[in-house]
Amino acid sequence: MADRRCTHCPGSHTGERPCLASATTKARSWLLIEHPGPWAERIEDTDLPEPVAEALARAARHGVRAQFIRVPGRRRATPPLWVYTGFSGDTAPDGRPVTPWLEGRELADPAELAGLDLASVAAGRAPGFGPPVADPLLLVCAHGRRNACCARTGAPLARALGERFGDQVWETTHVGGDRYAANLVCLPHGLYYGDLDEQGAVAAARAYHRGEVTLDRYRGRAGLPxxxxxxxxxxxxxxxxxxxxxxxxxxxxxxxxxxxxxxxxxxxxxxxxxxxxxxxxxxxxxxxxxxxxxxxxxxxxxx
Structure with missing residues (x-):
């Protein structure tokens, strides 16, 4: 694997460069699929069961951001696999007010993904594919094929957060902004944090549990210019x-x-x-x- 670290960028992964206003602008609706890896540089190039590949293709057509997730620190065999959908915007594409939401369930067979209405997800409507998820999801990028620093800094951070916040924490694929590794995304609101150490990540996660942001290393909210x-x-x-x-x-x-x-x-x-x-x-x-x-x-x- 090529070394894709950003060490040629002064200030990368150190907190020296400002990271405000750097959350991905194209993600308001989400599809999270458990996949133990290995993950290809682009998730659609990963060796996948046909139902998962088809779900990724449908997500792309509807403008739903797809991420693979996995349990920090170990590679759980799938199926069964956890699948979550969510919407992080305050308004739907048609202008309706929306309260950010998550729902999810564990699938016994990837073929069950065929029943997921991704058009509704893109429109900000919960499709009823699984029960509502009350607790936040905390995603830490650990996508080493995309950028080696994401694995080097993200994987241990995900394990540390997992010890504190349990099954709310997942390793995930590329979230954008590799130079800010380690990156954390808090769903359902799509809050992005970067250049995190364990102390900063715990502070951000605890703030989100209180319904708050912490401005230290806050990159912004996904889906906004x-x-x-x-x-x-x-x-x-x-x-x-x-x-x-x-x-x-x-x-x-x-x-x-x-x-x-x-x-x-x-x-x-x-x-x-x-x-x-x-x-x-x-x-x-x-x-x-x-x-x-x-x-x-x-x-x-x-x-």
């Missing part, structure tokens, strides 16, 4: 509001957002900045965002 993630981050940083549901970006036009935070509304102006190339052969997107203004909409400047 990067400028929107940045506006949310800067308002949380300014106000100290950490409840997941208490900060919402109501609109974003060019570089300016209107953000509701608690009972107040703010105008937030952000700017995308590019620190430049990180080294020969590096194709990573290293751009980030800086705050230009945070002001109450009644006109009182709070920068």
């Amino acid at each position: 990067e400028p929107v993630q940045a506006a949310e981050h800067f308002v949380r940083e300014h106000t100290g509001i950490v409840a997941v549901a208490d900060v919402t970006v109501e609109s974003m036009i060019a570089d300016t957002a209107v953000v509701r935070a608690g009972l107040a509304r703010y105008r937030v102006r952000v700017e995308r900045v590019d620190p430049g190339a990180c080294g020969p052969g590096c194709s990573e997107n290293l751009a980030t965002y800086v705050k230009r203004e945070v002001a109450l909409l009644n006109g009182a400047a709070l920068v």
Whole structure:
């Protein structure tokens, strides 16, 4: 296997580079399928039973993000296999308000995946494929074929979290942002964290159990454009509001957002900045965002 570490990128995996506003922008609906591995660099290239391959193809057609998951620290034979679906957005594609949800069940036969209505999942509607999942799912990227650092840092982190949070924790395939390994995704809300050590990951997981985010190493929320993630981050940083549901970006036009935070509304102006190339052969997107203004909409400047 080729060594795909990002060691040529200064600050990779060290916390030196800012990771805000870097959550994947294309994932609001999710399909998680237990697969013990080995995982190919692209999950669709993995040697798969036909029902699993067909489910991945349907997920791709409907725009549902598919991830393989496995128990940290061991390779449980499948079937039976756990399958989860979920939606992490606050609004459905048709504009309906949605409360993020998860449901899942253990399948005795992968052929049962044929009954999963992925069109409903993509639309933000729970398909009733399994019972609702009350506890969060904590996904740690450990996809070594994609990036060696994800296995080197992610696998031990998943084991450590598993000792504290039990079967809520899964190793998973590529979640985006390899240079931020170790990466954690908290579902159903799709909260991304990066550059984590065990202490930071435990703090993020405990905060999520309380319905909160912790801004330290918070990458953003999946499914939102990067400028929107940045506006949310800067308002949380300014106000100290950490409840997941208490900060919402109501609109974003060019570089300016209107953000509701608690009972107040703010105008937030952000700017995308590019620190430049990180080294020969590096194709990573290293751009980030800086705050230009945070002001109450009644006109009182709070920068």
